[in-house]
Amino acid sequence: MxxxxxxxxxxxxxxxxxxxxxxxxxxxxxxxxxxxxxxxxxxxxxxxxxxxxxxxxxxxxxxxxxxxxxxxxxxxxxxxxxxxxxxxxxxxxxxxxxxxxxxxxxxxxxxxxxxxxxxxxxxxxxxxxxxxxxxxxxxxxxxxxxxxxxxxxxxxxxxxxxxxxxSSHIRVGTFQYFTARGDEASVKILTDHVRARHYPQAKDTLELYAEIVKAQARLIAKWMGLGFVHGVMNTDNMAVSGETIDYGPCAFIDGYSPKAVYSSIDQFGRYAYEQQPSIAHWNLAQLGSCFVPQMEEELGGQHKAIDALTEVLNAFPEAYQAEWRAVFGAKLGIADPNEADLPLIQDLLGLMAKDGADFTNTFRGLLDGSARDWMLDREAFDAWTPRWEARRSEAWQEIIAKASPTVIPRNHRIEEAIQAALEGDDRKAERLARVLSNPFDLAEDDQDLTHPPTEDQMVHKTFCGT
Structure with missing residues (x-):
């Protein structure tokens, strides 16, 4: 029961x-x-x-x-x-x-x-x-x-x-609600609840904050590795558990652009693909400010509290970069990427951005040689390829196969499923749900789901619309 x-x-x-x-x-x-x-x-x-x-x-x-x-x-x-x-x-x-x-x-x-x-x-x-x-x-x-x-x-x-x-629906904004009211007792209750539920290994408030910062660094790096654009990274849409929450005007990039924006209400690109790490950092700063009063009590002074919290917050960029390097290194078949691999990764992303190469198919195409087909400047890609071949690991194919999905929930496919469902036909939605439950291994009959949208299928804006 x-x-x-x-x-x-x-x-x-x-x-x-x-x-x-x-x-x-x-x-x-x-x-x-x-x-x-x-x-x-x-x-x-x-x-x-x-x-x-x-x-x-x-x-x-x-x-x-x-x-x-x-x-x-x-x-x-x-x-x-x-x-x-x-x-x-x-x-x-x-x-x-x-x-x-x-x-x-x-x-x-x-x-x-x-x-x-x-x-x-x-x-x-x-x-x-x-x-x-x-x-x-x-x-x-x-x-x-x-x-x-x-x-x-x-x-x-x-x-x-x-x-x-x-695992819970507790958000950065949950802490902010009580902090804005000066309700320090409720912030303390919430802190203890989150630590017990999600981070029992944290001995105190500072360690709890550090765990949340690390969890967000891991999460955002994984988003970036899939070309995922959340669309509304408000502090009320950031779960302290480190889970992605509130899929509203979200989308996955087709033709790669670091400035990709899909939300109809994000007029100035605040939550563009390339902005997501810095927005996560900003959101974590708002959370850190909620911990100041109890950290004062734990450390014995406001300056000590702010300095300690700032040190944890400032660790986010380095933690994120390490996670990002691991994610994109794996997409190139590199088992142990290090800082020296950054130019290799960034140069490929630069070529993809210049040509608007399909994000998912380019990375997956490194397995079978079809990545070149998504490039307009194939000479530049051919010049990059020997550098990659010299660096990839012995088991590079296995690494890529586990790091780069064959299929993603492309916007136009979701819209097709929604339109069919409005007519009472759920088969397209059922098919997407079935295929995407195993996105690294695609049956021949489902290969059509890997195709990028044609010009008339493009979905440039998505809506909250709940």
Whole structure:
């Protein structure tokens, strides 16, 4: 029998509001993650249970409160405006949040309806499960549902709901919410909760902060290695667990450009591909400022606290560079990349950027020689190739095969699946979910999913649209 708990609901009332999901009139499962369901012990859940129409025994539904910097501007109260945390399912591998995204209005909805339509629900299901399969820390998707309701956006859409799984939904913005209110006691409670749940090896606040910094360095490097652009790296969209969270206007780069932006609301490129490491660093600085008061107490003075936290924060660029070098070194078949390999990696990326070479197919094409085909300046690539051949490891093919996926969730394919689902046909979404669950090994019948979009298939902007 599945065991439920909600440790977050036991935190003081300032952290959340108890609220049940709104009823879905006719819930229907679109995509179902059977392996994940088995791992969580919820294989017997049906559509009404997944939609929150039936609350499992032991659950304690809540909406969490948090704040955050959104595109650099401060928002003092955000929170789960369209989601309800049912609770935490207890497994041999730990506890995992079960979160219903699109579950209706909460006190944090800010005049929204709290609902979702099936487009963003399918996008998050498909992309988050691909990220997991590709080895990226991420929230996961247990199910995507139609709710049977209609949701009004620019027009009426069929309502959708995502059953999201995470090691927790605690964000940088959760800390910021209490810090902005001068509620040091709540920051301390939250700090202890995060340390116990995610980083029990951390002996104190400073070590906790260091662990979070390292986790974010690993995460962003993995994003970069897939050509992933999150789109909304607000502090309320950075999970302190080190998992990718909140897939809104996200996308994967087709033709490589370090300045790639896909979010329709990112008018100035704040969250462009090449900006993601520096934005993560900035977000971590905001988190560090939340720890100052308790660090003063632990170290005996404000200056000592700020100096210690700054030292940890300043370690991020070096940690990130080491992680980035390992990720891209593996994509070139180098088992032990070092700083001397940086020019080799950067020169290839420079050639790709100049020619707009397909990011995924170029790196995967190093295996069979087809990488050259994606280049316009093939003479320059031919000049680069001997340097690479001299440096790659003996087992370079095996290394690349594990580091560079054959297939990614290309934007135009996701849009095709969404459009088909709007007509009641879920087969394209089901196919994407199936193929992307094993993105390093592609059947011959699925090779068409590796093709970049044609000019008329290009999706230049994506939307939050939940």
């Amino acid at each position: 599945t065991q439920f708990d909600n440790s977050y609901a036991r935190l003081p009332k300032e952290f959340h509001t108890r609220i049940a999901p709104e009823l879905s009139p006719a819930p229907e499962v679109m995509l179902w993650n059977a392996p994940l369901a088995e791992a969580l012990g919820v294989s017997d859940w049906d559509a009404p249970m997944l939609a929150g129409n039936v609350i499992p025994e032991g659950a304690d539904p809540i909406a969490q409160v948090y704040a955050g910097h959104q595109f650099g501007g401060w928002s003092p109260q955000l929170g789960d405006g369209r989601a309800v945390l049912l609770g935490e399912v207890l497994t041999e591998d730990g506890r995992f949040d079960i979160h219903l995204k699109g579950a209706g209005r909460t006190p944090y909805s800010r005049n929204g309806d709290g609902r979702a339509w099936i487009g963003p629900v399918l996008r998050e299901y498909i992309v988050s499960e691909f990220m997991h399969a590709a080895g990226v820390p991420t929230t996961r998707a247990l199910a995507a549902l139609r709710t049977g309701a209609r949701v009004q956006r620019e027009r009426a859409y069929p309502g959708g709901l995502l059953v999201r799984i995470a």
